[in-house]
Amino acid sequence: MKFEIRGETLSVVGVRDLGADNSQAFREQVRAALPEWLKNIEIDLSQTRFLDSCGLGALISLRKTANSRNGKVRLLNPNPRVQLLFDVTRMHNIFEIVNHRQS
Numbered sequence: 225m226k227f228e229i230r231g232e233t234l235s236v237v238g239v240r241d242l243g244a245d246n247s248q249a250f251r252e253q254v255r256a257a258l259p260e261w262l263k264n265i266e267i268d269l270s271q272t273r274f275l276d277s278c279g280l281g282a283l284i285s286l287r288k289t290a291n292s293r294n295g296k297v298r299l300l301n302p303n304p305r306v307q308l309l310f311d312v313t314r315m316h317n318i319f320e321i322v323n324h325r326q327s
Contacts, residue, residue, distance in 0.1 A: 225237070225238045225239055225250075225253065226238050227254075227257040229259070229262065230266075232261075232262055232263045232264055232295070233262070233263075233264040233265070233266050233298075234254070234257060234258050234262050234264070234265050234266070235266045235268070236254060236257075236265065236266065236267045236268065237268040237271075238268075238271060239267060239268070239269060239271065239272050240271055240272060240273055240274075241272070241273060241274040241275075241279075242272060242274065242275045242276075242278075242279030242282065242283075243274055243275065243276040243278055243279050244276060244278040247278040247279050247281060247282040248282070250279075250282050251282040251285050251286060254267075254286055255286070255289060258289070262293070262295070263290065263293045263294060263295030263296075264290060264295040264296055264297070264298065265286055265289075265290050265295070265296075265297045265298070266297075266298045266300060267283070267286075267297065267298070267299050267300065268300045268301060269299055269300060269301060269302040269303070269306055270300065270301035270302075270303070272302065272303065272306055273303075275306050275309055280309070280313065280315060283297065283299070283315075283319070284315075284318075287318065287319065296320060297319060297320070298319075298320045298321075298322055299319050299320070299321045299322070300321075300322050300323075300324065301322070301323055301324060302321065302323075307321070
């Protein structure tokens with residue numbers, strides 16, 4: 225997993241699996257990489273093969289962190305399986321989900 229700061233946004237790439245086994249570590253790593261002055265978190269999910277309820281919980285926790293700073297969490301390019309999970313759980317209503325499929 226890699227982090228990059230762009231303006232007021234922490235960009236997270238290289239998330240392969242996000243579930244019970246690593247959701248707490250994921251949340252802690254993202255928070256550790258997030259300076260006090262940064263508001264937004266952008267997570268690229270294009271490489272994410274697995275996401276479960278614990279992974280969703282970690283994303284919601286990071287959303288609360290961003291909201292407390294008047295920021296937001298943007299999720300980029302979830303694969304169809306991950307997007308279906310967002311749709312079924314209605315999480316697409318609380319997260320900004322952006323698809324930039326590369327041709």
